[in-house]
Amino acid sequence: MLQQTQVATVIGYYQRFMQRFPTVAQLAESPIDDVLHHWTGLGYYARARNLHRAAKIIEHEYAGEMPATQEQLEALPGIGRSTAGAIRALAMGQHASILDGNVKRVLARFHGIHGYPGETRIAKELWRVAEAHTPKQHTAAYTQGIMDLGATLCVRRKPNCPNCPMLKRCEAERSGTSAQLPSPKPKKAKPVKASRFFIVSLPNKATLLEQRPMDGLWGGLWTPPERNPETTTEAFLDELSLTPEHLGEQINDQTFRHTFSHFHLDVEPIYLRLKQAPLHVADNAARWVNPTQIDAENEPLGLSAVAVKLLATQPHPQRALEL
DNA sequence: TAACCGTGGGC
DNA sequence: TGCCCAAGGTT
Known part of the structure; x- marks a missing residue:
């Protein structure tokens, strides 16, 4: 957690994480969605996936015993030269260096x-x-x-x-x-990218989330469907096997810029309120989730900061168009 | 080697 | 507000 992250930021995450996953064995046995849920907001989500993988390796390859040499530690995913040195020097009292x-x-x-x-x-x-x-x-x-x-x-x-x-x-x-x-x-100029997020909700407030691939930006996290800016509402609805008759209301919210370490992302939020639920969502990496229950521990899913913002700041409905 | 990977603090 | 950086590592 402390890799490239300030101590003050980590403390709360560390305490909640250790309470939920007190041992390497319990971490290894837990689903990745639950691990990423406890990492939500910390950033650099590969660290969470690597930590989870490392726990499995320690459980199955090392019989639950932490390896203690520089080479064995550096072979674990997410542990490089400095972190291996920190573990050996601080946790094991060995002669080792950090940087x-x-x-x-x-x-x-x-x-x-x-x-x-x-x-x-x-x-x-x-x-x-x-x-x-x-x-x-x-x-x-x-x-x-x-x-x-x-x-x-x-x-x-x-x-x-x-x-x-x-x-x-x-x-x-x-x-x-x-x-x-x-x-x-x-310093180098940061490129600007743009993408369109479709925030699709049902009358019961359930909102559609998709799980992102395990590599790349926000890997393994769940976000509202992200498409390139050329994707029209009609094309997106068609992708879900929906027709425009299902659509109760559409609000194109204000585009905002999210700044990352190495690029800018211009986010176009499009809120779609459906009049009725589709019979099914074909993709098994998609789920309907009630945003108010995500923090209630019964929806252990990882969410990016942009996803949290899109779900939290829903624009007010227009009465005239609601039906 | 250099790009990639996130979010928040501080000025 | 925009920029640099933070208990770095992987591809």
Whole structure:
């Protein structure tokens, strides 16, 4: 959960997740929909799918016993070099190194390492000094200490240098470059994509959701049907084996922009209220769900933030058109 | 190597 | 408001 996600954001999710899945065995036995439901809103949903897969591997390949070597841990889905090092150093007391955002910042400043840390050459240099500093005794305390140094004093903006215990040995302090380190990511223009979401509801408020493929954006989550902007209402209804006579009301809500890490998505919401339910929905990856019950634990489905917004902010019905 | 993967905090 | 970034990893 903590990968690329701030601690304060994680805490609530962690507590609810651990209450629902207290052991590796219970996580491994649970349906993926329930796992993703508890991940809803956290983002990077591959982490949830990988954690679920890793629990199954630990249960079935390691007899429920957590593997303890760097190689075995890195072989688990979702665990890379840094997370494996964190598990070994913090949970197992082994001699192992980590390199998270905090440690990168502390080391880049302490050694005056210029260049974007995502660049291979810079990353190799950071890993080299990270391992060189890691003591063989008290590894867990050192590891927590250097992370906390980055989280409390050596912060990204306006670091508290006067109170830093490493001040006299800090290269960025000597050269006055702490404000420029670590070097920022080279910026690139974000492409803009557009898509149309059809929010189809029945008189009893049940709303149609589709499960997305397990890979790609919002993999495994459920959203209202997403189609390209050329898809007309008639074509979409025809896809559901519905005729325009089933349609009670259509509201084309205001397009809004959702910003991701690497692109923008212009969302066109189209609300369709049906007069009567279709006899069946052919696709088995589609379900009718009452939005008010999704948070009530009896509908354990993962929902993206955009899906939550589309379901929560339904425009008011137009009386004249309702019938 | 570089693109991809989400959401919220903070300025 | 728009931008950068966060206890990174996978393809």
